Amino acid sequence: MKKKLLSILLCLMLVFAVGCSNDSGQKTITDREGNEVKVPNKIEKIISTAPSNTEILAGLGLADKIIAADTYSEGIEGLSKDTELMDFQTPDAEKIIELNPDIIIASGYNQVGSSEDPYKSVSDAGIPVVYIPSSNSIDGIYKDISFIAELVGAKDKGDEMIASMKKEVDSIKEIGSKIKDKKKVYFEIGPAPTLYSVGKDTFINEMIQTIGAENIFANQDAWISPSEESVIDANPDVILTNVNYVENPTKEIMSRDGWDNITAVKEKAVYSIDANSSSRPTQNIIKALKEMAKAVYPDEFKDK
Secondary structure, three states: OOHHHHHHHHHHHHHHHHHHHHHHHHEEEEEEOOEEEEEOOOOOOOOOOOOOHHHHHHOOOHHHHHEEEEHHHHOOOOOOOEEEEEEEOOOOOHHHHHHHHOOOEEEEEHOOOOOOOHHHHHOOOOOOOEEEEEOOOOHHHHHHHHHHHHHHHHHHHHHHHHHHHHHHHHHHHHEEEEEEEEOEEEEEEOOOOOOOOOOOOOHHHHHHHHOOEOOOOOOOOEEEEEHHHHHHHHOOEEEEEEEOOOOOHHHHHHHHOOOHHOOOHOOOEEOOHHHHHHHHOOOOHHHHHHHHHHHOOOOOOOOO
């Protein structure tokens, strides 16, 4: 009886010891959506479910810790060709659990069109999931970078990345703020026949303002589908497009019926902007910002 009791006590002590060890190896954080999540203090194996998160991790020099990423992350500089690419619109919980990641860094995009948490079964299996919604401002991007950097133990590198971005943005903003004759800009993210563009509360709109220009749809909300007539009536001085899935998008815009009277088309002021850097809320928006600045105001930003 004494031996049996001793055995039970030893088992309880082991359980308690393991529990204490696990607790001491974790911390509770608040993710970018306001959820409290217990995460490991040391993170070595990461699953990234969105290219924006993958780009930030790669920029922090941590691409080698990404064991799986979404299919749109393919080709991101630093990401190993051996990294497993997965479809996270319909995540395979069983496959994710098999990979045994330390953490999943998810995106607000993963929840679009669903009222359910797509990673609930993964969380229930003990794998922490943190969410980063799609940021609609440059300041939001800074916060995303800061959050990810602190999460994965790369705070100093994150601070350095943010400081570099702020220096570039401030430099461009200083020039843009001195421009008096502001050009009107139409930024196209989806081509005819169903146009897509951006209004206020988007980082693209903020970038247009930063270079000293005016978005023709700045009075509309976020992501919009304007009519061709509304673009023609607004008569933009410059048209920018980040569409990269049609042949020669700038030529396509200039050849549209009825668009020949738009100032931008008449003056051939229609330019392509890098698609990834202008659509992903990461440190790489600086590339798009410089391209936009030079396209709209070539003389003012010729040294950028």
